[in-house]
Amino acid sequence: MSPDLQEPLGPARRLARLASRVPVVGPALRSVWARLSDLGFRDPSSYWESRYAKGGTSGEGSYGRLAEWKADFLNRFVVERDVSSVVEFGCGDGAQVALATYPRYVGIDVAPSAIARCVTRFRDDPSKRFVVLSDDALRERADLALSLDVLYHLTDEKVLAVHLGALFDAAERFVVIYSTDAPLPAGVRHGAHERHRPFTPWVVANRPQWRLVKRVANPFPIGTPGGPTSAADFFVFERAAADQADRVSSTNGSLTEPRTKSDKT
Numbered sequence: 001m002s003p004d005l006q007e008p009l010g011p012a013r014r015l016a017r018l019a020s021r022v023p024v025v026g027p028a029l030r031s032v033w034a035r036l037s038d039l040g041f042r043d044p045s046s047y048w049e050s051r052y053a054k055g056g057t058s059g060e061g062s063y064g065r066l067a068e069w070k071a072d073f074l075n076r077f078v079v080e081r082d083v084s085s086v087v088e089f090g091c092g093d094g095a096q097v098a099l100a101t102y103p104r105y106v107g108i109d110v111a112p113s114a115i116a117r118c119v120t121r122f123r124d125d126p127s128k129r130f131v132v133l134s135d136d137a138l139r140e141r142a143d144l145a146l147s148l149d150v151l152y153h154l155t156d157e158k159v160l161a162v163h164l165g166a167l168f169d170a171a172e173r174f175v176v177i178y179s180t181d182a183p184l185p186a187g188v189r190h191g192a193h194e195r196h197r198p199f200t201p202w203v204v205a206n207r208p209q210w211r212l213v214k215r216v217a218n219p220f221p222i223g224t225p226g227g228p229t230s231a232a233d234f235f236v237f238e239r240a241a242a243d244q245a246d247r248v249s250s251t252n253g254s255l256t257e258p259r260t261k262s263d264k265t
């Protein structure tokens with residue numbers, strides 16, 4: 001464990017200190033973490049940072065047959081729906097992103113160690129950019145916003161709501177979520193850092209301009225022999241056409257914010 005993680009500081013302050021080692025973070029990032037900490041974000045953020053800082057990975061859903069299936073679905077979706085830019089909230093260690101063939105991508109994660117790993121791993125790929133969760137990061141906009149294997153790790157209701165709000169607000173046309181939408185069946189065990197429950201009612205109640213247009217079951221549900229399994233499915237949301245037209249006219253026809261920074265951070 002790194003010395004920082006042994007300090008008697010609160011988790012949000014430990015993360016802020018670790019973040020200072022990742023480029024392009026500062027007061028804005030500290031303010032986001034302060035808010036998340038106020039919201040009870042302590043456990044998820046410190047859990048992931050600690051895991052990555054010790055050399056851990058994003059988990060078995062980001063590797064092997066599950067990762068390949070997720071990537072195949074998303075790569076096809078991006079081509080079929082003519083998606084020009086993608087932002088992901090909770091990009092992890094880059095294992096899943098390595099299988100992506102998107103035209104332009106920004107990965108955001110709460111764990112500075114994960115972002116540092118991705119910046120190094122993809123330093124020769126100008127189509128990909130990575131930033132730690134911050135107020136600046138929350139201003140990213142793209143055709144498609146992703147949250148993959150993240151929701152059920154957000155055990156606090158307010159943190160889940162903040163994540164979902166940021167996700168839908170970042171997306172111009174589509175949101176794709178890979179998650180469970182119900183408690184796991186009785187007898188199925190899961191990690192202490194997981195909480196499986198419905199999230200779709202939040203979307204109906206809080207983002208009425210969005211429609212769930214497709215749910216796609218993963219082909220390796222719990223109990224499937226031969227490798228990692230998952231209880232998560234893909235949920236595809238589309239912004240209502242009238243709302244898209246409103247956003248285009250209010251942004252002078254541009255569907256994404258102009259990029260003023262270099263591709264890598």
Ligand SMILES: C[S@@+](CC[C@H](N)C(=O)[O-])C[C@H]1O[C@@H](n2cnc3c(N)ncnc32)[C@H](O)[C@@H]1O
Pocket residue numbers: 044045048049058059061062089090091092093095096097108109110111114133147148149150153154163
């Ligand atoms: C299971 S990993 C999934 C990684 C990647 N999305 C994938 O599918 O391979 C969950 C990731 O979500 C990140 N995370 C947790 N809470 C977050 C939040 N509120 N905002 C952004 N990232 C978050 C964690 O640091 C971790 O990297």
